[in-house]
Amino acid sequence: MSFPSKAEILAWINENPHSVGKREIARAFNLKGADRVVLKQVLRELEQEGAVQRRRRRLGNAGHLPPVTVLVAGEIDAGGDLTARPKDWDSAEAPPEIHYVPRKGDVALAPGDRFLAKLRPVEEPNALRYEARLIKKIGSGPRRMLGIYRAPGKGNREGGRLVSVDKRADREWIIPPGAEAGAQDGELVEAEATETRRMGLPRGRVVERIGDPGAPKQVSLIAIHQHDIPLDFPDAVLAEAEAAALPGAAGREDLRALPLVTIDPADARDHDDAVAALPDDDPANPGGHVVWVAIADVAALVPPGSALDAEARRRGNSTYFPDRVAPMLPERLSADLCSLMPGQDRPCMALRMVLDAEGNKRGHRFCRGVMRSHAALSYEAAQAAADGNPGPEAAPLAGHLGALWAAWRAAWAARSRRQPLDLDLPERRITLNAAGEVTGIPIRERFDAHRLIEEFMILANVAAAETLEAHRRPLLYRVHEEPDPERLEMLRETLEAVGIPLARGQVLRTRDLNRVLESAAGTESQEMVHMQVLRAQQQAYYSPDALGHFGLALPRYAHFTSPIRRYADLVVHRALIAALGLGADGQTAEEAAALRETAEAISRTERRSMEAERDTVDRYVAAYMAEREGAEFEGRISGVGRFGVFVKLAETGADGLVPISTIGQEYFRHDPEAGTLTGERSGRVLAMGMHARVRLVEAVPVTGGLLFELLEATGVAPRRKHPSPSGKARKVERGRIARARNARRKRR
Structure with missing residues (x-):
């Protein structure tokens, strides 16, 4: 066999896109002895000409990567994929495009993380890209922290300090001279770690200056940066939103x-939901009602595979703050084309439900329609109309609103028979003036108008799940599982202390917990019992599996009614469109196949938003309380830990910490299962639910932290009638609940 030409060698390398060595090339062309010396020279010339690249004694055709390599995770692209780049790339040319394709069970990757990946080349016209599959995560990206920059004092050569805005952070960072990026003392900045030492403080550098942390309108920006809440939309997404147009009425x-x-x-x-009700004129349904629920048809304006869709999935949901919203969709859609504004024609996904006189659903159907809202009422205005005092907007609709209330009373009677969990804890809201300063933290009033909308939305969500199940269409369920056995045991301990029984050895139902809430009603333990029942609950999440909704006492439940602000609802809309043949913009095969990944992603973004919203409220409350340091307040002990107790104030609902070091001159023993601190010398017991009088020692607006001094604590402390269950007993209890849960799943 004659010695191959350069072109033949290069062609063979191109046909084998993974990196190869001289040995593989020699074997392919059966080269031996002196020919191998010539091959070495030819390969050197090809490398000098830029036709191939050398990577650690291996050769590959230029622009190609080896099948297994170390990558660095990049940002999320417009398609919703995590991008990556090779860790080692010596070529002057840009590296090829790499998209990370996660599989179920893969660890989450964040920008900057390093990971070993298997690459699959995907040839495209005039381009080459790769799909990467995770083999192993081998390192994390630079750790970042949001904080207040403190400039160094005179003679300090070490540098400034970064004080975290996270009240859970326990260490400051050093910002060496030259790494402060021009930040001024007291400025809010974001920094990334550059060096972590075994001894001493970590070192970092400022990567972004954000501004004055004391400015009222900066409060929500702190949470947005801290939790990586997307705020600005990419240009491609805004361009699609501006180009969007309302669909015509044809086919609707x-x-x-x-x-x-x-x-x-x-x-x-x-405004993404509207309701109406009419008396049912069917003689077979005397006293019955026809209820319409119309929801913004977001699917008509956000097609699958678009930049809008990818960005909505990445955000997962809108995040609401007292002074702003970080929306899931651009304002052109969320506040205009998709919003059901009064007097404007809007496309909608509509549900017609027929209820009998007792509120039981006799049947339902979905359609795509065009609607026009007859009024945009506030909860206060709707309630005033129900109470016989309609305002100017509601007065022309008095008869129609009467039919709506009549339908709700029937539906509410059916709900009462079902007995969902009846937790109705007071909700507080932050009121701001034009400058963004807190003017008050009142309790949000709760009307029957709230309950009316909530009940009709629940009925619509159930109908969506039932329809998709009947058509065997994959969907996203809203899942709320039974309380965790260990939390349930802690709840029993607390209830026993105030004389309220909760039976063991049976499958827990919401009606059992409702009896507990009824027993506590009107007593001094009412708020504490409600709080403990709430804490015993599991967090709801999204799943393609029908695991039921414990809190609502429903075997199947989906989210359908808020597609402007929740991606899960848009997924359900598309599934309905596909199942019922309502258009070509329904659920795609690719979307259906990725439901589990979508469920996990939007469950994470929902938790992220909840944390950001809670942290923002804490900071606003701390800012409101800062001028009242030294004042005394009444409240209740809302949490007990080995480091101290948390107290919730009656006036504002604010939570603050009483450090254990300030409680008394003795050692306090913490019992986590009973939820108590007990003084070893005095026998003094501090427990959940006890009345507390405290003095505000410090309020830190930038972290949302409040520190209290405990002046007095009174009330009944828990006394166990039974020893705390052993680890083995708890394991048996968990197994019993798991078996009961699996049995219910099989029956479904």
């Missing part, structure tokens, strides 16, 4: 004559 049911109205908070930024 004309629902404009229905007396549909929206009922929302007075400060609502969007």
